[in-house]
Amino acid sequence: MSSPTPSRYPDLPVPRTQSVSEFEVLHSAVGKTPYTPSKPRRRASDPEHDSKAAYRAAISAVVSAKARPFAVSGRVPMDPAHLTLFFRSKSGICYALDFPVDVDVDMPPALDMLISSCLPHPSVNGYPENETLFYPPTLPLTATLELANHPILDAVRNTLFPTLPVGHYLTAIRDKLEIWPKGNEVTAQSRPLDNRVATILVTLPVKFRGGSLVVRSPDGSEEKFYGRGGKGGDMEWAAFMSDCDYEIQPVRSGCRITLSYAVQLKSFGPSGLQPDPLINPSDQFLDKLSPVLNLSRGRRIAFYLTGEYGVNPGEVLAESLVPNLKGGDSVLYHALKLYKLAPELRWTAGGFVWPVDQTVEIVNENADSPTNSIGRQSLSGYSNGSRGMPPIRGPFSSSASEPGEDETDDLRHKVMKSGGIPLAETDIQILSDHVTFPGIVAREKVPFVSAMGEMEKLVVNVLLVIYVP
Structure with a gap:
């Protein structure tokens, strides 16, 4: 085997491919003397060195132009x-x-x-x-x-x-x-x-x-x-x-x-970089909403959203859905903004509601689990429903079946630990049609590990909450 060819430019650092996967380490400056770069020494003209420097300058110009095109x-x-x-x-x-x-x-x-x-x-x-x-x-x-x-x-x-x-x-x-x-x-x-x-x-x-x-x-x-x-x-x-x-x-x-x-x-949503929506609610819809708001003065009321948005409430805030609101959810949000109200979206499940600035992050406390976060939970023990779950009889529901009383208590404990607040302890009054309650509501899913070690999904709804002064 022949020995490697020496570099043609021994006075320049060896070029290497830049990669974002390499580690970046920031060292503390405590106890260290600040480094003062010395003035570069003048050197004799070297055509090869100048060509290499020009090449690097050209690459830098392309990378800078690519970073933010303006035309x-x-x-x-x-x-x-x-x-x-x-x-x-x-x-x-x-x-x-x-x-x-x-x-x-x-x-x-x-x-x-x-x-x-x-x-x-x-x-x-x-x-x-x-x-x-x-x-x-x-x-x-x-x-x-x-x-x-x-x-x-x-x-x-x-x-x-x-x-x-x-x-x-x-x-x-x-x-x-x-x-x-x-x-x-x-x-x-x-x-x-x-x-x-x-x-x-x-x-x-x-x-x-x-x-x-x-x-x-x-x-x-x-x-x-x-x-x-x-x-x-x-x-x-x-x-x-x-x-x-x-x-x-x-x-x-x-x-x-x-x-x-x-x-x-x-x-299409009334928020974002420049909130200037493309739609306006009809006069008929505003006429139907007006008496509800007049009769709700001094109260904090909420409506269920009905659309399906395909997000994980354990990873994103409910407020992140605002630019993506569709159907009747978008019309209602726009109408409330026309009345100069400040609607906010919150996650809710099983009689609990999360603050507007919190996600539904259910922590797994099982000691046998390799991690305590549902987002990084190992699925090696997931049996795809091979073991049956007890029937549901609580306010919570999963994608497979309803949990028993013990599992409901365990899930309630996890929900409260994740930041969920009982609706009874808040001043939020949910408005819904008593004939069709709960009717069609948004159903987003949060994966979590049950007490039996199964990977389940908690169904979470979305509330549009406003205070009517």
């Missing part, structure tokens, strides 16, 4: 001949502008009227060759381009908002049309003072040269998009975060026309 671009798969822009001039005459357009070959009369109807952006550097323009927001404007027909918002969400919680959605509202003629002034566009989270800029199929879109993030990073379309005439779109500045570089020939959209964040 993204793509193509609109649409034939430009199918795009038409409808607008009305200041004189009240309506026009239709067909695409594609090459102003150096033929200037359409409709484009002339569009330019004459626009207003100039405020000038910064004196008197440019041509002012940049925008179409007045007070005049009607529409286009046959519908973003909903293209997966642009999905691309924006996946790239710029990868950690957006479930139940939150992006919507796009047409913002303004801007025209950048030949020799335009380079002016950084001011950030809009609205609740948008991003901006989409679609470059309409008008032939031009130059006019690159430059987007700058708050930390000074820069992205550049050219907007020249694809081989088949596809239009280019670019999206960037709302805290970014952008500008259009000088157009050397032709004319660049962009249509911008404001991307806003919506949700």
